[in-house]
Structure formats: C-alpha cells, structure tokens
Amino acid sequence: MSDGSVANPVVISPEALLAHWQGHRRLTRRVIQAFPEDRLFTYSIGGMRSFGELAMEMISMALPFLRGAVTGEWESSMSREPRGRDEVLRLWDESTEQIDALWEKLPIERFQKTITAFGQFEGTTYDLLLYIIDNEIHHRGQGYVYLRSLGIEPPPFYERH
C-alpha cells in the first residue's frame, strides 16, 4: 500500500474499488446460498420483495451498468423472473467474471464523467456505481432479516473473501 510519501495521493484507486465491490458481491452470493431453495422467491416480510427478486435486480444492475459505463450501450431487458437458486448463482458468477474482465476497460478519467445510466439516471460515473453497490448492501441487509426470521444464521457481514 502507498503511504503519505506518494506523489499523487488518492482516496481509493480503481483496483481497490473493484476489490471492494467484488468483496461485497462474494458476501451477497453467500446470502443467496443461505436461502432454502423453496424460500428464495417466495419468502418476504411486510409486503417487500423476495430475496430472489432482489438478487435478480442486483444482477440486472451490476454488469449492465459497468458495460454501459464502458461502452455507452445500455441493456436493461434482463428478465427478473423467479428461477432456481443454482441458476441465480450461475448468473451471479458469470457477472462476477465479466465485471473483472470489463473493469480494466473503464479508464480512470471516466469516473468523474457525467453519464446517463440506462437512458434515465444521470450522474457522475463514480456516484452511480456507488449507488449500485449501496443498493446491493441495502437489500442484502433486508435479506439478513429474512434469514434470521427463518431461523437461519446469515454469513458474517465482515467476511468478504
């Protein structure tokens, strides 16, 4: 790690932001796995969406956002319909790999650039990306409550490896 002696100190590097994001994604994957197959798309509290629906929302946002930020092409037609847990995990892992591969194609200059994500959300790239990460953390927190209320212990919040 660099320290105070570097010439151009930064809050966070692109590589570190990717590592941070993928760490969260590993944790969310564990939460998907922790749901019993028959509860993933059926269980909810207070009229909220099931964790399966939330996971499909995350999948429909993460890679499509990064792809759009890199290429300028926005794809939001992905189906969010219920499916088996293994299929959700397969889509998740596919996204994870593609995010890793695409990340290096996002030049650092892009982070401060204003874009219109999915043709409707205008903001700076870094801010929109943080929104997507935060949205995942937010809904995953919701998933923790679902799991606890099902009597299932969720994975530790601090474990990201």
Add this chain to the structure above:
Amino acid sequence: MSDGSVANPVVISPEALLAHWQGHRRLTRRVIQAFPEDRLFTYSIGGMRSFGELAMEMISMALPFLRGAVTGEWESSMSREPRGRDEVLRLWDESTEQIDALWEKLPIERFQKTITAFGQFEGTTYDLLLYIIDNEIHHRGQGYVYLRSLGIEPPPFYERH
C-alpha cells in the same frame, strides 16, 4: 465536475466522499425519525437488535472513527443504552456537524495509510471508513424491514438531500 481532461483523474475526491457519507447519514436520520418512539428500542425481528440499538452503534462508530483517523486517539466508551428518539437525533446531528468540521483535518495522504481503528481493527483508512458507511447502509436496510413490518413506509432509498 472535472472530466477526462484533468491532469490527475481520481475515482472520488475527499469532498465527494464526505458528501456521499453525509447523504447516507441524512437518509438514516429519516429512518430513525420514522420509527414510533415506543418501538425504536423495543421492536425487532428474528432476535436481532432494535433499530435504536443499531443507530447508537452507528453513532458510536462514525465520529469516533473519524476523530481517531485524524488525531490517533480512539474513544469507544460511548453508551449505547436506550434513550428517547429526540435524544438519538440530537446525538446524530451533533455527530453530523462534527464530522463536517473534522473532515478537512483528514489529509488525503491519510486515506491509504494503514491504521488500527479503536485499537483493534487494522486496515487502510479508506477501507475502514467504507466499512463504517457500509455497516450503516446494511443496518438501515434492516430498519426498512422493521418499518415495513410495522406498516410504516420507509423514506425513499435514493433521497439523500
């Protein structure tokens, strides 16, 4: 906003990170406010902590972390005992003001520096700070479920002003 033509492009500036954090803090404040006074420290699901306890944890982490990162002095003795909602909000607002004031005393070089927060959590400053923000988002998501299950509509996730 800067664009691709700047000499030293960054993912996020210190000022933008503070704005991001305080935006989340404004939303969390609204969630505290949304709880009925008599439910804040008594209501929970699945054996989890009440939202009041979670809010006190957030208060005990946010400003004390920043103060420690700036001064090297770590204070973690703050009481997390139940108290009135107005008192929680007062502590919240006090922290908000002090975070704003202290932020400019955190030199950008510090973000990449490895520190030991509260005498026990070793990590780079940026990573520990992101952990604190993420922990707030995580537990606030939990608060959203509590509110929904109480029949109360939580504030919109995207409103940070």
